Amino acid sequence: MNKERVGHFYDVVWTEYIPEYEATEKHWEIFYSREEVMGKSVLDAGCGTGIFSIIFSNKGAGKVTGIDISEGSLETARSLKEKFRLHNTEFQKQDMLHLPFENESFDIVWAWGTVHHTTDPFKAIEELIRVLKRDGSLLLAVYTKTKLTFIHEIIRKTLVRTPKKIWTLLSKIFAFFLAPVVFFFKKREKSRKGEKLEELILDWYFVPIRHYYTPDEIRTFLQERGFVIEKFLPASGRFNSTSNFIFKARKQSS
Ligand SMILES: C[S@@+](CC[C@H](N)C(=O)[O-])C[C@H]1O[C@@H](n2cnc3c(N)ncnc32)[C@H](O)[C@@H]1O
Structure with missing residues (x-):
């Protein structure tokens, strides 16, 4: 399953x-x-x-x-x-x-x-x-x-319990608030070209299994x-x- x-x-x-x-x-x-x-x-x-x-x-x-x-x-x-x-x-x-x-x-x-x-x-x-x-x-x-893994896991385990139909919307909202932080660290620009920040968030926080x-x-x-x-x-x-x-x-x- x-x-x-x-x-x-x-x-x-x-x-x-x-x-x-x-x-x-x-x-x-x-x-x-x-x-x-x-x-x-x-x-x-x-x-x-x-x-x-x-x-x-x-x-x-x-x-x-x-x-x-x-x-x-x-x-x-x-x-x-x-x-x-x-x-x-x-x-x-x-x-x-x-x-x-x-x-x-x-x-x-x-x-x-x-x-x-x-x-x-x-x-x-x-x-x-x-x-x-x-x-x-x-x-x-x-x-x-890492030391922060448990925080990521709390967020992920909470988010995967929300109705699937709002996942895209939630990831867009996260992306909106995280965009300035990401811009500040200038990571994304060089990073996963072709993938929008909201897709990255979806991949990170909504995936059913992650070890x-x-x-x-x-x-x-x-x-x-x-x-x-x-x-x-x-x-x-x-x-x-x-x-x-x-x-x-x-x-x-x-
Ligand atoms: C983050 S993606 C990475 C895709 C690819 N390796 C790349 O780097 O572009 C993880 C992939 O693992 C696949 N996957 C997860 N569990 C799997 C399993 N039990 N058997 C085969 N593929 C699996 C997913 O369907 C997904 O496509």
């Missing part, structure tokens, strides 16, 4: 939202190079509207599979695939917690901002690890637990499963957002 709520939420919130290509590509380049992905099989787990799948494909990946539970987002992803005329990329409706792929199917598994929206993020990571080949590369971007972790929790989980951490960005989510931390880790071959 919760999974359906998340899928439906993203049908409404992200379907129209395609992150800006060049800014996203720059961010992707922090973690991978063309050489590293050339000919590789990639799983984009929780691909949303598919921008990272498209980038992997344009960078020379051999086969890219984007999966998501939001059919609306997948439709946008498929039209993006047509636009870029990519034949090695496919988008499927699948639940990250129960992937229909064989063990060790992918060279690279990319999960940007997704496991924390599942009912069981550690199970989701286990599933991603299962389908990753030995010596394969895993990229995880996860919401950071937060410390980097140590995720690092330990990965290391206990034999991963070597290759890259860690502590508070540098996509487009300078401070809400995510990111691990790039390699599954050991034995």
Whole structure:
């Protein structure tokens, strides 16, 4: 049920939202190079509207599979695939917690901002690890637990209880009051181009499931499963957002 709520939420919130290509590509380049992905099989787990799948494909990946539970987002992803005329990329409706792929199917598994929206993020990571080949590369971007997390959670848990039909209006009202603060910190200008502040608020405070972790929790989980951490960005989510931390880790071959 919760999974359906998340899928439906993203049908409404992200379907129209395609992150800006060049800014996203720059961010992707922090973690991978063309050489590293050339000919590789990639799983984009929780691909949303598919921008990272498209980038992997344009960078020379051999086969890219984007999966998501939001059919609306997948439709946008498929039209993006047509636009870029990519034949090695496919988008499927699948639940990250129960992937229909064989063990060790992918060279690279990319999960940007997704496991924390599942009912069981550690199970989701286990599933991603299962389908990753030995010596394969895993990229995880996860919401950071901070001292302020509980305040965000009080707001979110209150807001998700309000009637759905007023969510857009509420997020517009929040955006109206927050706009001067955001302008003051000049964060938005450089940040999620193409996404309005009210959409960002909707995504942040109205999403049905949201978990937060410390980097140590995720690092330990990965290391206990034999991963070597290759890259860690502590508070540098996509487009300078401070809400995510990111691990790039390699599954050991034995
Ligand atoms: C914040 S969006 C990120 C989309 C994309 N990774 C990006 O960075 O543009 C989170 C995505 O995770 C998807 N998601 C949440 N739970 C999922 C699950 N159990 N299985 C697959 N996708 C899921 C949502 O539908 C949504 O599209």
